[in-house]
Amino acid sequence: MSKEVQRTLLGDVAREAGVSTASVSRVLNEAPHVSERLRERVNSAIDRLGYVPDGTARALASRRIGAIGALVPTLDNPIFGAMIDSLEQRLKRHDCRLLIATYRYDLDDELQALRTLVQQGIDGVVLIGHDHLQGVQTLLQRRGLPFLSCWHAEDDPDWPNIGFDNTLPARNLANHLLQLGHRRLAIVSAPTAGNDRARARLEGFLQETEAAGCAPPPERIVTVEYGIAEGVLAFETLMGLDAPPTAILCGNDTLAFGVMLAAQRVGMRIPDELSITGFDDLPQARFMTPPLTTVAVPANEIGKQVADALIARISGEMLPHHQLLDAPLVFRESTGQLSTKD
Amino acid sequence: MSKEVQRTLLGDVAREAGVSTASVSRVLNEAPHVSERLRERVNSAIDRLGYVPDGTARALASRRIGAIGALVPTLDNPIFGAMIDSLEQRLKRHDCRLLIATYRYDLDDELQALRTLVQQGIDGVVLIGHDHLQGVQTLLQRRGLPFLSCWHAEDDPDWPNIGFDNTLPARNLANHLLQLGHRRLAIVSAPTAGNDRARARLEGFLQETEAAGCAPPPERIVTVEYGIAEGVLAFETLMGLDAPPTAILCGNDTLAFGVMLAAQRVGMRIPDELSITGFDDLPQARFMTPPLTTVAVPANEIGKQVADALIARISGEMLPHHQLLDAPLVFRESTGQLSTKD
DNA sequence: TTGTATGCGTTATCAC
DNA sequence: GTGATAACGCATACAA
Numbered sequence: 001m002s003k004e005v006q007r008t009l010l011g012d013v014a015r016e017a018g019v020s021t022a023s024v025s026r027v028l029n030e031a032p033h034v035s036e037r038l039r040e041r042v043n044s045a046i047d048r049l050g051y052v053p054d055g056t057a058r059a060l061a062s063r064r065i066g067a068i069g070a071l072v073p074t075l076d077n078p079i080f081g082a083m084i085d086s087l088e089q090r091l092k093r094h095d096c097r098l099l100i101a102t103y104r105y106d107l108d109d110e111l112q113a114l115r116t117l118v119q120q121g122i123d124g125v126v127l128i129g130h131d132h133l134q135g136v137q138t139l140l141q142r143r144g145l146p147f148l149s150c151w152h153a154e155d156d157p158d159w160p161n162i163g164f165d166n167t168l169p170a171r172n173l174a175n176h177l178l179q180l181g182h183r184r185l186a187i188v189s190a191p192t193a194g195n196d197r198a199r200a201r202l203e204g205f206l207q208e209t210e211a212a213g214c215a216p217p218p219e220r221i222v223t224v225e226y227g228i229a230e231g232v233l234a235f236e237t238l239m240g241l242d243a244p245p246t247a248i249l250c251g252n253d254t255l256a257f258g259v260m261l262a263a264q265r266v267g268m269r270i271p272d273e274l275s276i277t278g279f280d281d282l283p284q285a286r287f288m289t290p291p292l293t294t295v296a297v298p299a300n301e302i303g304k305q306v307a308d309a310l311i312a313r314i315s316g317e318m319l320p321h322h323q324l325l326d327a328p329l330v331f332r333e334s335t336g337q338l339s340t341k342d
Numbered sequence: 343m344s345k346e347v348q349r350t351l352l353g354d355v356a357r358e359a360g361v362s363t364a365s366v367s368r369v370l371n372e373a374p375h376v377s378e379r380l381r382e383r384v385n386s387a388i389d390r391l392g393y394v395p396d397g398t399a400r401a402l403a404s405r406r407i408g409a410i411g412a413l414v415p416t417l418d419n420p421i422f423g424a425m426i427d428s429l430e431q432r433l434k435r436h437d438c439r440l441l442i443a444t445y446r447y448d449l450d451d452e453l454q455a456l457r458t459l460v461q462q463g464i465d466g467v468v469l470i471g472h473d474h475l476q477g478v479q480t481l482l483q484r485r486g487l488p489f490l491s492c493w494h495a496e497d498d499p500d501w502p503n504i505g506f507d508n509t510l511p512a513r514n515l516a517n518h519l520l521q522l523g524h525r526r527l528a529i530v531s532a533p534t535a536g537n538d539r540a541r542a543r544l545e546g547f548l549q550e551t552e553a554a555g556c557a558p559p560p561e562r563i564v565t566v567e568y569g570i571a572e573g574v575l576a577f578e579t580l581m582g583l584d585a586p587p588t589a590i591l592c593g594n595d596t597l598a599f600g601v602m603l604a605a606q607r608v609g610m611r612i613p614d615e616l617s618i619t620g621f622d623d624l625p626q627a628r629f630m631t632p633p634l635t636t637v638a639v640p641a642n643e644i645g646k647q648v649a650d651a652l653i654a655r656i657s658g659e660m661l662p663h664h665q666l667l668d669a670p671l672v673f674r675e676s677t678g679q680l681s682t683k684d
Numbered sequence: 685t686t687g688t689a690t691g692c693g694t695t696a697t698c699a700c
Numbered sequence: 701g702t703g704a705t706a707a708c709g710c711a712t713a714c715a716a
Contacts (some may be wrong), residue, residue, distance in 0.1 A: 060398040399708065
């Protein structure tokens with residue numbers, strides 16, 4: 001199909017430089033104990049011939065492909081896009097490529113995708129969260145494959161991870177609303193199946209409201225898929241109740257945007273008539289009217305740290321790796337005291 | 343470093359099944375002319391031994407790694423996230439993996455990243471837009487590597503592509519504003535260096551306004567980096583002018599969001615006092631207050647079609663591949679006639 | 685339809 | 701420090 005151009009091989013470089021193939025390989029891999037003179041001769045031969053090493057042969061012989069795999073639920077959520085973007089940029093520094101696979105929160109798909117990536121020969125794996133099928137751990141261990149999960153914070157020695165606590169900020173958000181005098185709270189959660197982060201946030205909301213004796217009744221806890229339109233729907237559901245909430249805790253910013261925009265659409269004043277909180281601190285959160293009170297998830301920082309840590313693990317440094325990052329609350333104007341005019 | 347478990351090889355499967363290695367390979371690759379009986383024996387042996395083929399060896403021997411590379415400016419822009427998400431899902435169907443690399447609109451970085459991916463042995467390449475260094479084409483051609491660019495629509499036989507016209511919708515947006523009676527137009531553009539899409543949109547805006555005799559003077563054409571905050575800044579710059587615009591054409595939705603939110607912040611009524619247009623139709627565009635008039639970029643459709651077309655090319659089908667998709671205007675409430683009360 | 689034998693382009697283990 | 705040479709694990713042309 002394509003013209004079979006005569007490719008320059010490592011052996012050609014060796015001949016051109018008048019050295020052995022082993023020496024060329026050593027120069028290529030920056031191995032120790034190589035004389036400066038030899039290095040120069042080889043490099044000059046490489047330049048002269050325009051030699052480019054073959055990654056596949058390299059991978060077979062060295063048992064390293066120079067790429068890791070990342071399994072993410074979706075790239076449609078910009079928070080993951082941001083993380084993957086940082087991850088890839090940082091991996092580049094370590095001369096490492098990135099294979100991505102998405103699984104739409106379907107853990108069977110995740111395991112299947114992992115199998116495929118492992119078969120490709122990836123040098124390491126990045127996972128999101130703590131919810132995985134048993135097969136994932138089994139496979140990873142059996143292959144002795146370096147891996148790291150992120151976006152959560154379990155101190156599990158079998159699951160090295162770099163992330164943040166999802167529960168505590170959720171509790172703090174709930175507490176913030178309680179402090180402002182709200183008692184009729186509602187929760188808009190993403191589906192928790194296969195999503196420990198969503199579950200942890202929901203639990204945080206519940207723990208705090210229960211402790212205060214005003215846990216939302218079932219009808220004020222709605223679960224919707226990820227999306228602005230879904231947030232709009234959730235708002236409509238909640239406001240149709242006999243006793244609508246005075247404040248809504250959302251599982252993520254996108255849902256909060258939906259809720260907020262739906263509220264504005266019907267002319268509701270935020271926060272006078274309704275307080276709203278998010279979780280993620282997406283770029284537009286601070287530009288909403290009013291700016292959204294939320295939790296700043298360190299997506300970019302996670303990407304960088306995961307890259308560095310996984311590369312370290314691949315290099316054999318089996319560090320502890322339970323890294324807890326800060327996910328601070330960001331108080332803005334979407335939350336406030338209920339106006340007492342009624 | 344990791345326990346060297348005795349891996350099961352293709353040869354082991356052959357022995358177990360009592361056939362040759364070639365036969366096992368044929369079954370694995372679903373080659374034609376394999377008897378049902380042989381297939382069953384091999385598959386059963388594979389199951390019994392839990393054999394998993396080695397991707398690196400496969401790649402070296404077959405000269406296909408089962409993955410393509412995608413070079414995107416950034417994944418921080420959700421429109422690219424959406425495209426990559428669809429692309430990856432669709433590639434999966436074809437049993438193809440995805441390597442991604444970002445280059446922050448730096449064409450030198452793009453070429454460098456391409457070199458790295460080519461060296462890995464990727465089977466094909468996806469590019470964004472038409473702006474690339476000469477080296478990109480040279481490299482692609484010399485290796486006879488199947489590739490496809492997207493997000494633009496040149497009818498260049500040397501550059502197979504699947505995309506949409508960026509200029510025409512831009513013209514139509516400008517015309518829409520002119521029809522509404524606006525004469526003091528402004529443009530907020532993303533940097534056009536290394537970004538033919540931004541340039542095409544800008545040109546569309548200019549062509550139409552020039553034709554109507556009201557091309558914006560230089561001070562009403564501002565260029566800012568991608569981002570909501572940058573849109574806010576652009577708004578402030580434009581509104582500080584002696585003759586501020588009555589309508590603003592933005593190069594993408596994110597900039598438009600920034601402009602709109604900044605306008606709301608200072609209490610400006612949209613569209614009564616200011617009309618705003620975007621480009622992309624991000625999910626939140628229709629949920630803004632007011633909903634944003636914009637252009638619906640078929641990001642997901644591009645992802646799917648690119649996957650199918652590139653796989654076809656890799657399989658040797660050298661189709662024409664200049665596929666023009668529709669990018670329709672979406673008229674919403676962020677544009678309207680200037681209120682004539684002054 | 686199936687088996688045999690060789691090649692894929694490196695890396696790494698030895699010697700020297 | 702440097703050079704032979706044997707892996708690395710599979711695909712495929714060719715033969716049968």
